[in-house]
Amino acid sequence: LATGPRQNNSIFYEIHTYDIKPSKVKEFVEMVNKYLHLRTAHSELVGFWSAELGAMNKFVHVWKYDNFAHRTAVRHAVANDKDWQGKFISPALHLIEKQHTEVAYLVPWCQLGKPPKEGG
Secondary structure, eight states, X not given: OEESSXXXXXXXXXXXXXXXXXXXXXXXXXXXXXXXXXXXXXXXXXXXXXXXXXXXXXXXXXXXXXXXXXXXXXXXXXHTOHHHIIIIIHHHGGGEEEEEEEEEEOOTTOOOOOOOXXXX
């Protein structure tokens, strides 16, 4: 992946990193397992990982968008999804210490495959 200014109107990936309060990690994982399907109904989740070494209590998820218009439409739909907002977002807010988002594009010679569902 390459990060930097917006390139052309093509596929890009949005990388979200969340630092979860150490005492709330188990609760966060349980909520993700129970409700992530509500979010993936809106756009493709490329991957979701947590750290076991290095910076702890970090969760990273990567979303794929066809272009910025697609992202705008998805963000609007997610903001208006009462189930997602009520069952996950509102309850999860007190679990999060900080969050960071960035956009990345695949470099031309890179092929992105599907990771295994678990353990990859």
